[in-house]
Structure formats: structure tokens, C-alpha cells
Amino acid sequence: MANAGSYLRPAQAYPSRTTLTPADALPVAGADAGAAAGNAKPGIPVSAVKALDISGLKAVSIKDNPELRDRMAASWLTKKAADARAVTDVPDNAPQNIYATVKVDGKVVATLYNGGSSVMTNDAAGKVGDLQDPPGLKGGPDLAQSRAERIAKAIGGTVEKAPTAITQSEWKPRETTSTDYTRAQLDAAFDAMVAEQQKAIAPRSAGYSTQRESSGGYTDFNA
Numbered sequence: 350m351a352n353a354g355s356y357l358r359p360a361q362a363y364p365s366r367t368t369l370t371p372a373d374a375l376p377v378a379g380a381d382a383g384a385a386a387g388n389a390k391p392g393i394p395v396s397a398v399k400a401l402d403i404s405g406l407k408a409v410s411i412k413d414n415p416e417l418r419d420r421m422a423a424s425w426l427t428k429k430a431a432d433a434r435a436v437t438d439v440p441d442n443a444p445q446n447i448y449a450t451v452k453v454d455g456k457v458v459a460t461l462y463n464g465g466s467s468v469m470t471n472d473a474a475g476k477v478g479d480l481q482d483p484p485g486l487k488g489g490p491d492l493a494q495s496r497a498e499r500i501a502k503a504i505g506g507t508v509e510k511a512p513t514a515i516t517q518s519e520w521k522p523r524e525t526t527s528t529d530y531t532r533a534q535l536d537a538a539f540d541a542m543v544a545e546q547q548k549a550i551a552p553r554s555a556g557y558s559t560q561r562e563s564s565g566g567y568t569d570f571n572a
Contacts, residue, residue: 412539422538423530441466441523448493448514453506463515464523465492469500477503489520 411418439446441464451459451473458473465488469477477500486492497508530538 418539419535422535422542423528425542426530426534426538427528442468445513447511448490449497449508449510451497451501451504451506451508453504458504458506459497459500461493461497463490463493463513463520465489465496467493467496467500473500473504473506488522489517490515491517 411421441462446462446464448461448463450457450461451469453473459467459469461467465486467480480496480499482492483495486495493514500506501508
């Protein structure tokens with residue numbers, strides 16, 4: 350072997366390994382099962398369960414809770430008013446409410462509306478920065494004009510008034526919904542709310558009864 354130029358590589362000592370099989374992972378019956386049973390908490394015996402005494406309980410109608418009744422009625426009135434406005438009112442940013450536009454090189458970079466609100470491109474908004482309104486201008490075409498001039502000055506643009514622009518005297522601020530309801534309004538609203546709910550439930554109740562009657566079956570709910 351020495352003349353052949355070969356060498357013997359000594360064996361390396363590796364730590365012994367233990368190979369586990371799926372069977373090794375199974376719990377050992379006997380000791381482990383006994384320990385688990387010993388650690389289990391005892392349940393509540395049926396004899397210890399007592400029925401609640403509901404003889405003194407009384408069903409209370411919402412009508413008998415004035416505070417809750419009034420809050421529900423006020424919420425219902427507010428929702429109805431909001432729904433009505435959504436149907437009839439034209440949004441402030443509708444095309445027919447445009448007051449003016451600000452253009453740079455013939456491109457619209459800002460739009461002003463008769464109510465005083467405005468929208469700008471991100472680039473224009475970055476150049477304008479914090480658009481502080483002058484004291485006394487709370488809304489309307491005068492505020493739109495003031496904003497348009499300041500935007501145009503900040504970005505080097507021109508203001509073009511729209512054909513749909515109106516004057517300050519023609520502008521009508523949006524009506525705010527009052528939450529100070531009278532006693533009569535709250536009472537009438539609560540009655541209308543109850544009637545509305547009963548009307549919505551009636552078709553479903555009628556359909557359920559018809560289905561049960563047509564099946565010819567009988568269910569005893571007292572069981």
C-alpha cells in the first residue's frame with residue numbers, strides 16, 4: 350500500500366444520533382394516561398345546577414324608556430333628512446357648479462367651485478402649500494375667486510372664469526340639519542319608525558306562516 354502512493358484516511362468520530370420513528374411520537378398508554386386523568390378538572394354535577402328565578406322579571410318596552418326612545422327617534426329623523434338631501438341636492442363639486450379653473454400652459458391644474466371648494470393636481474398643491482383663507486370668507490364665489498387668484502400666483506398660471514360661475518348674492522349656503530327636535534317631532538318620528546319596521550317585517554312573517562300552513566305540519570314550540 351505504501352508503494353502504491355495511497356494513504357488511509359482515518360475514520361472520524363461522529364456523535365451518535367438517535368433516529369425516531371412515527372411510533373416513538375405516540376403517547377405511552379398507562380402512565381401518561383393515568384397522569385392526564387389525574388390532572389383533569391372535575392365537571393359540575395347536574396344536581397348542582399339551579400334554574401334561574403325569572404318570576405320577578407318584567408319585559409320593558411322601548412316606549413317606557415324615554416331617553417332611549419328619543420335617541421332612536423332623533424337618529425331616525427337625521428337619517429331621513431340625509432337621505433332626502435342625497436336625492437335632491439347637487440354636490441358642490443358637480444360640473445354645473447364650477448366657478449373657475451386655473452391653467453398653466455393651457456392645462457387645467459386647479460378647479461374652483463361656486464361653494465368655495467377647490468381641487469388641484471399634486472404638483473400644484475405642492476407649490477401652493479397651506480392655502481390659508483382670508484378672515485371673513487366662509488364660502489361662496491368670493492372665496493372661490495380669492496383661492497383661484499392665490500393659486501394662480503403661486504404656480505404662475507391664469508384664472509379662467511367658467512360660464513357656470515355665479516355671484517356671491519346668488520349663492521345659497523347648504524342648510525344644516527338641526528338636531529334640536531321638539532317633543533311632537535320626536536313622538537311622531539318614533540311612531541313612524543315603528544310603523545316602518547312593522548311594514549318591513551309583515552311580508553316575511555306572512556310568507557313564513559303560509560309556508561307552514563301549506564305543509565300541513567304542526568310544531569309544538571312549548572316542548
